[in-house]
Amino acid sequence: MGTYYQVSDFGVARFGTTVNNVTIDTNGISFSGALVRKNLVTVSCTELADGGTAPGSGITGATFYREFDPSINQSLFGHFIFPNDYEVAGSLRVKLHWAPDNTDTGDVAWAIGRDFTNEGDLITGVSSTVFTSTAPGTANAMTIATATLSAASANPGTNFAFFISRAASNASDTFTGNARLLSLSLEYDSDKV
Amino acid sequence: MGTNYESDELTGQTRTGNVTNNVTTGPDGLTLLGTARKKAKLTIAGGNFQGGSTSPANAVLNDITFVYSFKKNADECVLNALQMPNDYEEGTDVIVNIIWGPADTDTGNVKWDVKYNLVDDGDNIATAATTLTLLQAGPGVTEQRVTTGDFTIPGASILKSTLINLQVERNGSDGTDTYNNDAYLCAAIVQYTKNTLGSAL
Numbered sequence: 001m002g003t004y005y006q007v008s009d010f011g012v013a014r015f016g017t018t019v020n021n022v023t024i025d026t027n028g029i030s031f032s033g034a035l036v037r038k039n040l041v042t043v044s045c046t047e048l049a050d051g052g053t054a055p056g057s058g059i060t061g062a063t064f065y066r067e068f069d070p071s072i073n074q075s076l077f078g079h080f081i082f083p084n085d086y087e088v089a090g091s092l093r094v095k096l097h098w099a100p101d102n103t104d105t106g107d108v109a110w111a112i113g114r115d116f117t118n119e120g121d122l123i124t125g126v127s128s129t130v131f132t133s134t135a136p137g138t139a140n141a142m143t144i145a146t147a148t149l150s151a152a153s154a155n156p157g158t159n160f161a162f163f164i165s166r167a168a169s170n171a172s173d174t175f176t177g178n179a180r181l182l183s184l185s186l187e188y189d190s191d192k193v
Numbered sequence: 194m195g196t197n198y199e200s201d202e203l204t205g206q207t208r209t210g211n212v213t214n215n216v217t218t219g220p221d222g223l224t225l226l227g228t229a230r231k232k233a234k235l236t237i238a239g240g241n242f243q244g245g246s247t248s249p250a251n252a253v254l255n256d257i258t259f260v261y262s263f264k265k266n267a268d269e270c271v272l273n274a275l276q277m278p279n280d281y282e283e284g285t286d287v288i289v290n291i292i293w294g295p296a297d298t299d300t301g302n303v304k305w306d307v308k309y310n311l312v313d314d315g316d317n318i319a320t321a322a323t324t325l326t327l328l329q330a331g332p333g334v335t336e337q338r339v340t341t342g343d344f345t346i347p348g349a350s351i352l353k354s355t356l357i358n359l360q361v362e363r364n365g366s367d368g369t370d371t372y373n374n375d376a377y378l379c380a381a382i383v384q385y386t387k388n389t390l391g392s393a394l
Contacts, residue, residue, distance in 0.1 A: 015219075016218065022222065036394055037222055037389075037390050037391025039278060039392075042276040044237075044241065044243075044273045045243075045274070046273050046274070060318065060319035061358070063319060063358040064243050064245070064274065064360075097274075097276070099318040140319045141316065141318070142315060142356065143314065182312075182318060193390060
């Protein structure tokens with residue numbers, strides 16, 4: 001391994017190896033290699049706007065949820081601005097926190113549609129990904145479904161417009177009950193402070 | 194004080210500060226210990242809450258401030274959920290404060306309840322809520338901003354991955370709620386302790 005600590009006369013201090021380090025210089029604090037961090041932002045389902053066909057809602061205890069039906073495609077919409085500590089060309093992991101309303105162990109087919117837009121871009125584009133999450137077999141047991149999206153075109157400040165839907169008509173959706181969405185976390189790679 | 198600077202080639206760690214209070218860089222990135230840790234806050238805007246089983250009306254004051262308007266003699270509530278950020282120091286308390294304003298000059302007390310449950314992967318999302326309560330007097334000035342004291346959620350079982358379901362309620366039917374008019378909820382602030390700059394990839 002390389003040097004663990006190095007300070008140069010050019011005003012650069014590096015902690016760690018040449019590959020994996022924390023660097024302090026005139027641009028502030030940055031990370032590289034294995035020391036790149038992951039951070040997240042939570043979007044509560046209370047903050048999402050209804051799509052043309054929207055899921056119902058419910059409350060249990062202190063928990064508010066949106067309830068996606070197994071027989072119809074329903075959707076919710078939201079936005080996220082990439083923060084200034086985002087590592088350009090990193091990835092974005094969308095984690096849905098959801099729970100089933102019965103004990104079936106089929107799969108829920110979730111779909112996430114998205115459009116990354118920068119200044120001057122048209123806001124009309126969309127691409128979508130379907131990913132499945134298996135119900136745990138226990139009603140109301142929280143389950144996390146993760147989709148990893150390429151965010152190659154994103155920079156700090158890029159608007160990430162998205163929708164979340166249950167692709168109920170997709171053959172891979174085999175769960176018989178309602179899927180209760182609580183929130184989603186948007187997890188990104190961070191290489192600076 | 195102990196040593197102010199130490200670099201250990203075996204562990205790959207460099208510590209700036211003393212043994213108790215320091216910034217350490219190493220294979221886990223940059224971590225903060227003791228008094229070098231920082232307080233951070235998240236804001237839940239009033240508009241990001243959703244009405245509960247008995248929902249307060251919402252309103253926009255002076256064309257700029259969105260509020261939920263909690264009535265006297267009613268138990269109305271709003272809800273939200275959040276996962277702690279990756280810079281959260283697991284096991285530390287999470288503090289919630291409510292920012293609100295009164296509809297008139299009365300100085301009676303508003304009884305605010307913050308209810309919460311903590312849910313991790315596999316936990317029951319209908320886990321019974323725990324209730325925290327505070328009384329706060331109206332300031333005597335119409336629509337003056339007031340911030341409640343701390344609603345402290347014990348951090349012993351809170352992980353970075355924990356989902357906190359939050360409910361804010363005015364327990365207006367309670368005899369101790371003596372404020373005579375609407376209480377306007379503007380936002381909630383969630384404060385936590387950070388001791389790192391994120392999790393490993």
